[in-house]
Each structure stands twice: as structure tokens, then as C-alpha cells.
Amino acid sequence: MAIFVDQNTKVIVQGLTGGQGRYHGLRNRDYGTQVVGGVTPGKGGQDVEGIPVFNSVAEAVAATGADASFIAVPPKAASAAILEAAAAGIRFVVCITEGIPAQDEALVYNTLLRRYPNTRLLGPNCPGIISPGKCNIGITAGEIAALPSESGPNVGIVSRSGTLTYQALYELKQRGIGVSTCVGIGGDPVPGTNFIDCLREFQADPETHAMILIGEIGGSAEEEAAEFITSNVTKPMSAYIAGVTAPAGKKMGHAGAIVSGGKGTAKGKMDALAGAGVRIGLNPTEAGDLMAEIVAAL
Amino acid sequence: MDLFEYQGKQYFARYDIPVSPGGVADTVDEAVVQADGAGYPVVIKAQVQVGGRGKAGGIKLANNAEEAREHAGKILGMDIKGHVVKRVWVENASDIAEEYYASFTLDRSAKKHLLMLSKEGGVEIEAVAETNPDAILLRHVDPVDGITREWAHQAAVDAKFPQQAIVGVADILVKLYRCYTEGDCDLAEINPLILKPTGEIHALDAKVSLDNNAAFRHPEWDEYRATEELDEREQLAREKDLQYIGLDGSVGIIANGAGLAMSTLDVVNQVGGAAANFLDIGGGANADVMAAALEVINYDKNVKSIFVNIFGGITRGEEVAKGIVEALNRVKLRAPIVIRLDGTNADEGRQILTSAGIPASVLRSMPTMLEAARAAVAIANGNGN
Incomplete structure (x- = not known):
């Protein structure tokens, strides 16, 4: 088991003929992911190293039976690409595109909610998702993810930051701890999938025994996750929040990462999570150490 | 990007939101010309992006050219909480019957837009929220x-606006929402929104924050960028298209990804150092970007060591390494580099750095983030060898 994606997931890449789409799409296939097609309007009939390219998502789905999509197109085209995938019946959409206007994100999120409730969007501006040994969609380097062990215990990872997601994977791999699924939800103001969506799945997944949450300053997603954990999560967790030293009023790269009006501070988030019984590391390595202790006690 | 008041008003005017006639001035003479054009009495307002300018003496009423000259002379060059006034906005003074508040922003938690509307305007809305929360109507917009x-119209009724203001306020709300959405604002706020004795509704101030991600569809934003208040380091970074924020410490930071960059700041702090900056080279950074980042860091005289913290996803290790080698050929760095390189093609990257034959006094490689932070901080604190 894993959450959201596994060995049966069939993936198409929207933007497969572009630089990023090609590079990461092929890497995903090399990892073992079932990359069954690509979509680039006007390039239908071509192929990228044996992966057939279609003119539309609908055509690709009809021909391949794909149920997931990996979107690697520029910001201007991303909203339309997400909605096209949803309209074609894609169940799981991963959008790595960085720099989508917040107005577009809000509109796409609410359109999905109302018109395509069966489509889950991961991202935008996220590294993607990996269920080690089964499926890797996005830009994560597959070799840094430890395979889950059949006997367990295995850890689920959910993270708001791209590179810190890799860091978390790496910390677990160094300690020989297996990973069930690692989800990078992205740092934008309106993520399609949030911490709670992932924690709910991890809590229900028999192959996941503990979770790591990687948050950052800005917004209230971590505080909301803490509330959810208090009443719904029984599996042990550790967490790390980036941005303890970030000055107020400065956007730290991510559109979402800003401390304003005393809200969204790292300390507030750490306190909320600690209050929910989550063990807090002061840096990613410490969060890994805490997880090693948690796993050893299982 | 935050706009100055005068830019916010110009932006409002694009969406037909009524603002007072007026103009900007950078000199006393220009201010008098603008005042003559706007019609006396006029208000002369310091253009700074900091609150409390009225209390600091940055807003003055002038009844004639002589007074306009006197006030503009005092306000231009004035220091308001560390912001030197370089420009004033001069507008015809409005008669005010009542002061209201209206804004649209994104409620990230609800993932919907949020209208905040109050008939208690003209003061900090945070203060109203604290003392009289019932006076603020909060309403989500899908x-x-x-x-x-x-x-x-209903929102204005529900916010208990007086009868004579409701039609005018409703009209402004429709226009403000259009400005907020089509204009790609993170925040579009009018405080105060005034009712004149004559019954008209009018924006007396403008607070507009634009979403930088939408710049590609707003060529008209270019002029706002030119007036943004950045320090020299930030200006240089802007020219090179880097996500840079200047700080006060001595460890220069380069990382890929906002989260890792923030985490790098934290770890440097935990081991007893202080970061000189936040610099995210983003995903997919190539050798050019890496070289540009080193140049920006090198411009900062406080930097005693440079911590390059890379975990490759989109960013490839060999590109990072090439950038460092290239930068070392291009500029003489003022401080040694400590690098931690992991993730996509990290081995290839480390190989490139090794075979380039860079002396350890210029660059050293550390296996983990924590060890690299310790090494960088040790150098910055003067005990690196």
C-alpha cells in the first residue's frame, strides 16, 4: 500500500516535449513509473523515446487508460492544463509549475472543487509525489527515497517545501527507515492538496506507521494540521518548521512564506504541533533523529 | 510588490474607482504646480511605504501656494521611520462626512476571496478588529x-452602512473586486473610503499589493518596479532575476528552494552564526544563475563565508558545480565557499569541483548540511582554520 499513487498508476506528462517535461518524465519512467503517454497540442503522433505523444489529454486517456497526469508547462498555460486533465477524467494531477498567479490558483482550486470533485490536484509549485519502488511523479531524485520494508515500520512524509522534501527523504534513507509515500504539497498560497488531505490518507494506510511533517512560515496550514492531528491521528509524528529566523514582512521566496501581523510564525506552528503530540525537530536532521527514535519504539 | 499610495490611486483609476484629482512631485516647485492644478485647499502626502506618516508630520493641508511650498519643503527629505521621503502626492482636499473601510484579499485558509467591509474606517483596521470586531463584515467570495x-448591495446593507451610502459603496465594491481580480492584486484596500457631504463615495487612500507571479500579463507594472525601494544588494539581485533578501549577518547563503534556504538560515543561526542574506536560486538553476548568485553575495562587504547548500531535484549538481567554477574564473570572491551538494547528479557535481583543482582555502565540501553550517560559521567567526 501507499497513498495516492502506486505501481498501478498510469501517468501522462502534459508538456512531455518541453525541456522540463522531457527530462523529468523520462527520469520518472526510468524509475519504474508507468509513463504511458505525453500531451502537447499539435505534436500528436510523435513520440519521446518511445512514449507516444497526443494532442489532448482526452485522446491520451482514451488511448492509454491513464489515471494520473504530470503537468510541466509554463505558468501561463498551467491553469488550462489542470482543467483539461480534470475534464478528461484524470484522478490525480501533479503540477510542478512555479509562478502561477494566485488569482488563477484560487479559480482553478474552486473550479475543481465544484465541477471535478473526483480530481485531486497536487501542487502547483510542488516537487511531486513518490511511493518508493512503485511510482515517482515529479522532480524528486528517486534514488534518495528508501524503499518501504514489508514488515515495516514505514514512514509517510508530507512537506510544503520542495528541497526540504528531499532533505527529509535523505534523512530517513541515512537511517535505513523505509518510506511508504512522500508527498510534496508545494509552497503556494492555494495548494490543491493540503497537510490534512495527506495525513488522513496516511492515517488510513496500513503500510504507513508514522509520519513526518515539514512545514514553513506563513499561512495557517500547520496550525490547522495540528487541530486535525489532535482529533484524528493516532500514528506517531515528528515535524520540522522552516523559517525560525525569517524576519517579519519579507516573503521568503515562496509566495506563501511570509510572517505578517505576528501571524504564521515558526514558533506558533511548532507550539501548535507540539500541543497535538507531534515531536518537533529544530532542523531537518533533528526531525530525522526524532523519527528514528519513534520508529525504534514501534 | 507593494505600491506607493499615488501608484495605488492610479491603479484604482484604471478600474474607474473615484479618487481625488492630484499629481506627484519630486521637488517643491513641482509640488506647487500640482497644487495649483488640483485646486486649493490641497493635501500634501509623503509617499513612503510605512504606516504612521500622518503622525510623523508627513501629511499636511495647504490653503494656498505659499503654504503648499512651505509644507512640501518640510515633507520632501523628511525621514519617516527610516524611509526618506523622495516624492509627495498632492491632491485636492476632500470634504468628509464619514470614513469607511473596504478591502479584498485571499483567505488562504478558506481558499476563497475575502471582502472586509466596515463603516468604522480611517483608523487601522487591526485596531477595529480588536476593539470592535462586530463592526467588520467578513464575507467570502467564490x-x-x-x-x-x-x-x-447586500454586503453594504449587512455592514449597516447608512442608506445614502449604500448604492455608492456597492458600486465601488464591484469596481474594487474587478481591480483585485483582473488587476492581480494580493491586496486591494481603501482606508478611508469616504462619504462626502454631497453624497458621493470616494477612495481617499489606496493600499495595493501586486502578485509578482502575474507580472507577465501586466506590462503596465514595469513603471512600478522602477520605483520599488530596494537596497543595492537587492537591486543587483533583481537585475539578475534572483530571489534575494538582504540581512545583517556575515554568512552568505545560497540555496535552491525557498524552504531549504529558510532552513539554511535557521541552521546557521543554531550553530552560532548569522546569515547575511536569503538567496533562493530556485528550481532548475544552471551555471549562469549560480555564477550570478555568487556575484550578488560577493557584493556584500559583511560576508565572511559563503554557504552554498544545494539539494538537487530540478537543479542538477553538475550545473551548480559548473557555475561555481565559472564564477571563480569571473570574479575574485571576498570569502571562502563551504558547499554541501546532494540530490540529482551530486556525484558529477562534486567530481567537477574536485577536478577543477580549487584550493581548500577557496572552497571546501562538507557531507551534511549541519557540518557545512558549522564550517561556514567557524570561518565567519574567525576560527575556520
């Missing part, structure tokens, strides 16, 4: 639906 005139 971006799929947008708002209608009827919806706006």
Missing part, C-alpha cells in the same frame, strides 16, 4: 462566481 451588484 472565485468561480465572482460578485454581482446585488451581492455588493
Whole structure:
């Protein structure tokens, strides 16, 4: 088991003929992911190293039976690409595109909610998702993810930051701890999938025994996750929040990462999570150490 | 990007939101010309992006050219909380019957737009929220639906606006929402929104924050960028298209990804150092970007060591390494580099750095983030060898 994606997931890449789409799409296939097609309007009939390219998502789905999509197109085209995938019946959409206007994100999120409730969007501006040994969609380097062990215990990872997601994977791999699924939800103001969506799945997944949450300053997603954990999560967790030293009023790269009006501070988030019984590391390595202790006690 | 008041008003005017006639001035003579044009009495307002300028003496009423000259002379060059006034906005003074508040922003938690509307305007809305929260109407807008005139009318009624203001306020709300959405604002706020004795509704101030991600569809934003208040380091970074924020410490930071960059700041702090900056080279950074980042860091005289912290995803290790080698050929760095390189093609990257034959006094490689932070901080604190 894993959450959201596994060995049966069939993936198409929207933007497969572009630089990023090609590079990461092929890497995903090399990892073992079932990359069954690509979509680039006007390039239908071509192929990228044996992966057939279609003119539309609908055509690709009809021909391949794909149920997931990996979107690697520029910001201007991303909203339309997400909605096209949803309209074609894609169940799981991963959008790595960085720099989508917040107005577009809000509109796409609410359109999905109302018109395509069966489509889950991961991202935008996220590294993607990996269920080690089964499926890797996005830009994560597959070799840094430890395979889950059949006997367990295995850890689920959910993270708001791209590179810190890799860091978390790496910390677990160094300690020989297996990973069930690692989800990078992205740092934008309106993520399609949030911490709670992932924690709910991890809590229900028999192959996941503990979770790591990687948050950052800005917004209230971590505080909301803490509330959810208090009443719904029984599996042990550790967490790390980036941005303890970030000055107020400065956007730290991510559109979402800003401390304003005393809200969204790292300390507030750490306190909320600690209050929910989550063990807090002061840096990613410490969060890994805490997880090693948690796993050893299982 | 935050706009100055005068830019916010110009932006409002694009969406037909009524603002006072007026103009900007950088000199006393220009201010008098603008005042003559706007019609006396005029208000002369310091253009700074900091609150409390009225209390600091940055807003003055002038009844004639002589007074306009005197006030403009005092306000231009004035220091308001560390912001030197380089420009004033001069506008015709409005008669005010009542002061209201209206804004649209994104409620990230609800993932919908949020209208905040109050008939208690003219003061900090945070203060109203604290002392009299019931005086603020909060209403979500689903971006799929947008708002209608009827919806706006109802909001004004529900916020208990007086009868004579409701039609005018509703009209402004429709226009403000259009400005907020089509204009790609993170925040569009009018405080105060005034009712004149004559019954007209009018924006007396403008607070507009634009979403930088939408710049590609707003060529008109270029002029705002030119007036943004950045320090020299930030200006240089902007020219090179890097996400840079200047700080006060001595460890220069380069990382890929906002989260890792923030985490790098934290770890440097935990081991007893202080970061000189936040610099995210982003995903997919190539050798050019890496070289540009080193140049920006090198411009900062406080930097005693440079911590390059890379975990490759989109960013490839060999590109990072090439950038460092290239930068070392291009510029003489003022401080040694400590690098931690992991992730995509990290081995290839480390190989490139090794075979380039760079001396350890210029660059050293550390296996983990924590060890690299310790090494960088040790150098910055003067005990690196």
C-alpha cells in the first residue's frame, strides 16, 4: 500500500516535449513509473523515446487508460492544463509549475472543487509525489527515497517545501527507515492538496506507521494540521518548521512564506504541533533523529 | 510588490474607482504646480511605504501656494521611520462626512476571496478588529462566481452602512473586486473610503499589493518596479532575476528552494552564526544563475563565508558545480565557499569541483548540511582554520 499513487498508476506528462517535461518524465519512467503517454497540442503522433505523444489529454486517456497526469508547462498555460486533465477524467494531477498567479490558483482550486470533485490536484509549485519502488511523479531524485520494508515500520512524509522534501527523504534513507509515500504539497498560497488531505490518507494506510511533517512560515496550514492531528491521528509524528529566523514582512521566496501581523510564525506552528503530540525537530536532521527514535519504539 | 499610495490611486483609476484629482512631485516647485492644478485647499502626502506618516508630520493641508511650498519643503527629505521621503502626492482636499473601510484579499485558509467591509474606517483596521470586531463584515467570495451588484448591495446593507451610502459603496465594491481580480492584486484596500457631504463615495487612500507571479500579463507594472525601494544588494539581485533578501549577518547563503534556504538560515543561526542574506536560486538553476548568485553575495562587504547548500531535484549538481567554477574564473570572491551538494547528479557535481583543482582555502565540501553550517560559521567567526 501507499497513498495516492502506486505501481498501478498510469501517468501522462502534459508538456512531455518541453525541456522540463522531457527530462523529468523520462527520469520518472526510468524509475519504474508507468509513463504511458505525453500531451502537447499539435505534436500528436510523435513520440519521446518511445512514449507516444497526443494532442489532448482526452485522446491520451482514451488511448492509454491513464489515471494520473504530470503537468510541466509554463505558468501561463498551467491553469488550462489542470482543467483539461480534470475534464478528461484524470484522478490525480501533479503540477510542478512555479509562478502561477494566485488569482488563477484560487479559480482553478474552486473550479475543481465544484465541477471535478473526483480530481485531486497536487501542487502547483510542488516537487511531486513518490511511493518508493512503485511510482515517482515529479522532480524528486528517486534514488534518495528508501524503499518501504514489508514488515515495516514505514514512514509517510508530507512537506510544503520542495528541497526540504528531499532533505527529509535523505534523512530517513541515512537511517535505513523505509518510506511508504512522500508527498510534496508545494509552497503556494492555494495548494490543491493540503497537510490534512495527506495525513488522513496516511492515517488510513496500513503500510504507513508514522509520519513526518515539514512545514514553513506563513499561512495557517500547520496550525490547522495540528487541530486535525489532535482529533484524528493516532500514528506517531515528528515535524520540522522552516523559517525560525525569517524576519517579519519579507516573503521568503515562496509566495506563501511570509510572517505578517505576528501571524504564521515558526514558533506558533511548532507550539501548535507540539500541543497535538507531534515531536518537533529544530532542523531537518533533528526531525530525522526524532523519527528514528519513534520508529525504534514501534 | 507593494505600491506607493499615488501608484495605488492610479491603479484604482484604471478600474474607474473615484479618487481625488492630484499629481506627484519630486521637488517643491513641482509640488506647487500640482497644487495649483488640483485646486486649493490641497493635501500634501509623503509617499513612503510605512504606516504612521500622518503622525510623523508627513501629511499636511495647504490653503494656498505659499503654504503648499512651505509644507512640501518640510515633507520632501523628511525621514519617516527610516524611509526618506523622495516624492509627495498632492491632491485636492476632500470634504468628509464619514470614513469607511473596504478591502479584498485571499483567505488562504478558506481558499476563497475575502471582502472586509466596515463603516468604522480611517483608523487601522487591526485596531477595529480588536476593539470592535462586530463592526467588520467578513464575507467570502467564490472565485468561480465572482460578485454581482446585488451581492455588493447586500454586503453594504449587512455592514449597516447608512442608506445614502449604500448604492455608492456597492458600486465601488464591484469596481474594487474587478481591480483585485483582473488587476492581480494580493491586496486591494481603501482606508478611508469616504462619504462626502454631497453624497458621493470616494477612495481617499489606496493600499495595493501586486502578485509578482502575474507580472507577465501586466506590462503596465514595469513603471512600478522602477520605483520599488530596494537596497543595492537587492537591486543587483533583481537585475539578475534572483530571489534575494538582504540581512545583517556575515554568512552568505545560497540555496535552491525557498524552504531549504529558510532552513539554511535557521541552521546557521543554531550553530552560532548569522546569515547575511536569503538567496533562493530556485528550481532548475544552471551555471549562469549560480555564477550570478555568487556575484550578488560577493557584493556584500559583511560576508565572511559563503554557504552554498544545494539539494538537487530540478537543479542538477553538475550545473551548480559548473557555475561555481565559472564564477571563480569571473570574479575574485571576498570569502571562502563551504558547499554541501546532494540530490540529482551530486556525484558529477562534486567530481567537477574536485577536478577543477580549487584550493581548500577557496572552497571546501562538507557531507551534511549541519557540518557545512558549522564550517561556514567557524570561518565567519574567525576560527575556520
